[in-house]
Amino acid sequence: MTGPAGEALPTYPVLLGGVSVPGEGWVHWPRSSTMLHDTYDVLALKARLDHGRARPGDDTDPRLAGRVARSTPAQADTALSLARAAQPSWARVPLERRLAFVSAFHDLLRDRAEEFTAVLVAEGHPVRVAGWALAAALNLTHPGTLEHARSAMVWEGAQAGRRVRLVRKPDGVVCLDPARNAPLLTALAGVPTLGAGNALIVNAPPSVPLSVAYVFHTMVAPLLTRFEAPPGTLSMLCAPARPVLRTWLASPDCDDIFFFGGSRQGAELTRSCLEYGKKPVMELAGNDALVVWRDADLPQAAEAALERYQGSGQLCLAPKFTLVHPAVAQEFTALLRSRVEALRVGPPEDPDVVLTPVIKRAECQDVLDDAVAKGAELLCGGELVDVHSKPSRRGPFVRPVLLRVGDLRAAAQMRAVAEETFFPLMCVIAPQDTASDTPADDEGLLETFLAFVNANRYGLRNSLWARDPHVIERFTDEVTNGGVLKVNDSHIATLPVLPIIGGTGLSGGVFGEANIPFLRTTRLQGISIGTGAAEHFDHLATTTLPRLPPPQPGKGPSHPGPAHSPEHTGNREQAAAQELTDHLGI
Structure with a gap:
């Protein structure tokens, strides 16, 4: 297919495990300005192409901006299994190397800023709004943002002769459903999600898929290859949200559902996530x-x-x-x-x-x-x-x-x-x-x-x-x-470091807060590393035991049970101490 002035029409197949594969037909995207001036003719052109009823010359119409392949349910399943297989290897890549991947994306985005904004304008964003989206994307991956992520992801110190670490570990496979009103900017939350060590599956909305497909095909996927991410680390689908969300919920290979949408839908999805054991990351309405x-x-x-x-x-x-x-x-x-x-x-x-x-x-x-x-x-x-x-x-x-x-x-x-x-x-x-x-x-x-x-x-x-x-x-x-x-x-x-999205109440659900994707798609783990010396166990002998208040005159025990029988009431501290030492196994 060709676009304006005989140029090849941008064409984006399904991205399955980082590899472009055919889908089941196409979603064609006309340039938004042509739809404003020639609405019915352009929408009729799109309908003919999307439903396989093209007339001669339709597929080379200069009013087209690009096309994105529709993915199949089987491809949604395959993306999950590929992501599960790839994620442990990607997580083993050192954090500094993964941060370098995000930094490389930032540099590439800055170098291709004009092309980036042109795609957004073709999709329907006014030039000024596209410029704002570009600035937000650059701040999301800014060196200052990455420096904050570096400090928040790993802390190490010493306590009582031990090395103590607080480390954020990736959740695993993160499935991201972008917003329909700002699909590209919301989908780009997936870049730091990848940097955190997760595998990522993005579902480009069929109602407005062009910009998401452009960035993940031409920028994110090639960079992952350059940084030797294992096949399966990234997939991009294009299918209606509801069946894809059902697939994600039902699959043991999905860990997080990163969802942008309305508050009512988000509340329903949160309940389903908890029922199916998924972590909900909800980005909902704003007021x-x-x-x-x-x-x-x-x-x-x-x-x-x-x-x-x-x-x-x-x-x-x-x-x-x-x-x-x-x-x-x-x-x-x-x-x-x-x-x-x-x-x-x-x-x-x-x-x-x-x-x-x-x-x-x-x-x-x-x-x-x-x-x-x-x-x-x-x-x-x-x-x-x-x-x-x-x-x-x-x-x-x-x-x-x-x-x-x-x-x-x-x-x-x-x-x-x-x-x-x-x-x-x-x-x-x-x-x-x-x-x-x-x-x-x-x-x-x-x-x-x-x-x-x-x-x-x-x-x-x-x-x-x-x-x-x-x-x-x-x-x-x-x-x-x-x-x-x-x-x-x-x-x-x-601004760099300052979260772009995230909130409380109906904006973020019961787990809502300012959203730094590095943190929202990871979990905190505490680690203590000792030398194995015997003195490391000395603290058990000096553990402060709980002291219970003495019995009040004229008052019976507040809790019934054997511990309050006459032979125990005078030895509550001893009983409590015995209970604690039994629990500790000493």
Whole structure:
């Protein structure tokens, strides 16, 4: 097949144990900008090719960006058995060598940055959003990140004449199901997962597989070969998620399921993981708070709030609502509104565009109607438009929505604030009923804001804009939900070492926390190495025995049983000592 100007169309077979093998047909991916301008013709072209009904010339249509092979259920089983066989050998490779593999990926990604972002744009990410994803991927594998991993993975010291180690051991075979809204960035969590010593199976989502296939075929797999990873260390499938997840759950060759998706699906999958003995690593929904205090840098805070609209709000770690100090609410809202109204739709190649087609357009209208019915004021946005910004009932874009509400209790009842909203909609909450006239009156309002943020059932990211050291300290000390807290900084920007994903509550499930893949896909093991000298057992003779309180006059024993019969009640310490020495075998 050929692409634009006669170039070979990028074609990615199934990657089974690091080897490219045929699948059962193809998923074809047209360039996203062509779908915006020629929607029905391009989708018809894709359907014909995907279902084996191609017309002459279809397979060389220049509107195509690439194709990815669909994997079979048998290939999913084979990938698991290959991974199980390969993983012990890969884990025996020294940590420094595996970290060097991750570092080599970082260097390759930096060298091929232009190509990387071009694939993301072809897949539908605006240029600016693709640039953000590139920066996040580079920070995920940055030398500083690897240095932190090195220190966290192994610690060694001396205690009581012994060498003591705390070592994180790989979980084994990790199966990763990326997010549909950001498949490549979420799939790249697999690179440090490999660096930790695990074998990896990635399932590229058939609804948007191109970028995942591109990176794992052209970058990750060749690097693993270069670093002499055993065959089977990496596989990449492309199949619907549900049957693949069922295969992973049922297989004894799967140890971890690394899942990106909705909170309800994540909760169900967590229960299944525990039932089947798998470790669940859940990356679920986000409903992030951005807080603006009275002394904030308001223009910068407004820019951070504007990040809500990156990718039309279809990023889990974007801010979803803003809590604003009443003293600056009017000025901040005006600044943000002017920026929101200036956003425009367009093809992803346009460097000024951040908005993308909205998947949940009907739900966006429902949430907007709910907020207005409960007292929110609609400041702008909400109309459906086409790529030329013309109103259209079938338009794929939603003009960015900005709402304002002046009551915290009312806001807490709105879906726009209480739930994750996956569309370009931001609610500014400026509680007039708790207004404070001077900074001296702010302590109560600060308590209210802290309580509101911590009451959020989700917990991915939160951010604060303030200058007062007391306010900053209170937030950093007392905000307990969320995997990341940013202060006076971009809400969505990433940094080396700082986790990109991970959170609490509905964002991460019962095991949720900030997610450093090196740590989340390993387990801690303590090791003590002695010389075998007899004195190493001396501590048993000096073990402090438990001392039980003497019997209280007039009170019987608190626990029935033989130990409290008359011949024992006067010798509780002796009985306890005997019990302990019996347990120790001495």
